[in-house]
Amino acid sequence: MCSGRVDLAFVLRAFQNGADGVFIGGCWLGECHYVTEGNYDALSMMHLARKVLTLLGINPDRLRLEWISASEGMRFAEVMNDFGRQLRQMGPLGKGEGISKDGLKFKFQALKKILPFLKLVERERLRVRFKTEEEYQAFFNSAEVDTLIRELVEGKLAISQITTLLGQKPHSTREISETLKMEPAEVARHLNSSARQGLIRYDEVEKSYAIA
Numbered sequence: 040m041c042s043g044r045v046d047l048a049f050v051l052r053a054f055q056n057g058a059d060g061v062f063i064g065g066c067w068l069g070e071c072h073y074v075t076e077g078n079y080d081a082l083s084m085m086h087l088a089r090k091v092l093t094l095l096g097i098n099p100d101r102l103r104l105e106w107i108s109a110s111e112g113m114r115f116a117e118v119m120n121d122f123g124r125q126l127r128q129m130g131p132l133g134k135g136e137g138i139s140k141d142g143l144k145f146k147f148q149a150l151k152k153i154l155p156f157l158k159l160v161e162r163e164r165l166r167v168r169f170k171t172e173e174e175y176q177a178f179f180n181s182a183e184v185d186t187l188i189r190e191l192v193e194g195k196l197a198i199s200q201i202t203t204l205l206g207q208k209p210h211s212t213r214e215i216s217e218t219l220k221m222e223p224a225e226v227a228r229h230l231n232s233s234a235r236q237g238l239i240r241y242d243e244v245e246k247s248y249a250i251a
Contacts, residue, residue, distance in 0.1 A: 042066070042104075043077015047161065048154055050088050050102060055147040060101045060126045062119070067106040068172065078106070079168055086179035087161050090188050094196055095146045096136055098129055149200040156195055160187070197221065198229050202238055202250065209242060209249040 042065030053061045063085065065078040081104060089099035103122050107115050129135040133143045164187055169175055178184060200219055204210060212230065216223045230248055233239045240251045 041071075041073055041077040042081035043073075043079070045081055045084065047084055047088055047091075047158060050084075051091070051147065051150060051154070054092070054097070054101070054132060055144075055151070057132060059129070059132045060103065060122060062122055063102075063104045064107045064115070064118075065104065067108060068170075070108065080166075082172065082175050083165060083167065083179075084161065086175060087157070087165055090179070091150070091157065091192070091196075094188075094193055095150065096138055097132070098136060100125065101129065101132065145203065146200070149203040150196065152199045152203065153192075153195050157192065160191055164191075194229070197225070198233055198238075201226070201229055202233065205239055205248055205250050209245055209247040211247045215248070 042063055045063050050061050050063075063081060065081050066072060068078055068082075071078055085102060085104040088102055092099045092102060103125075105118050107118065133140060138146070165179075165184070167175070167178055169178065197219075201215060204215060204218060210218070212223060212226055215221070215230075216226045219226070230239065234241065234248075237251055239248050241248055
């Protein structure tokens with residue numbers, strides 16, 4: 040299968056199911072077996088996925104992309120052995136980051152809700168075509184992309200976590216802030232936005248927010 044067919048959902052599902060790391064192997068850039076040159080798309084997807092993992096508090100190095108041709112069996116073995124050592128040093132998913140199993144489950148549940156939005160952002164705002172890995176690295180580490188991730192993705196993920204939490208039971212602003220470890224001002228901003236969109240409602244009697 041072409042590495043360009045590795046969807047963002049595949050990567051996140053692997054982590055959601057408990058994988059400590061995800062490895063993607065593709066043809067060297069410029070040596071694609073297909074006219075689509077999907078390995079360039081895989082490179083863009085990998086950079087976005089790493090940023091999303093960082094937002095979740097997960098070490099982005101748990102996702103690795105390498106170029107390995109079919110004739111490079113020795114290189115494949117060396118890369119996999121190195122990745123295995125790296126993962127052992129990190130520890131199990133979640134434990135290495137100080138996140139409980141329930142915490143991980145909650146984070147991925149919230150992330151799954153915005154996956155279509157993430158794919159839209161990747162296709163419309165982050166789908167670029169450069170010639171070298173260095174150019175991709177520079178683009179995804181640019182202030183422009185950092186701003187886009189912060190303004191679009193981070194806010195969307197925060198709202199998804201809040202609505203996921205409220206889906207369990209009503210919570211006050213303080214309870215949401217403490218549970219999700221967000222600043223009260225940030226929680227209030229997202230609550231006001233979600234209320235305007237009709238996603239949540241405020242219960243005057245219980246003094247808490249709930250799903251609308």
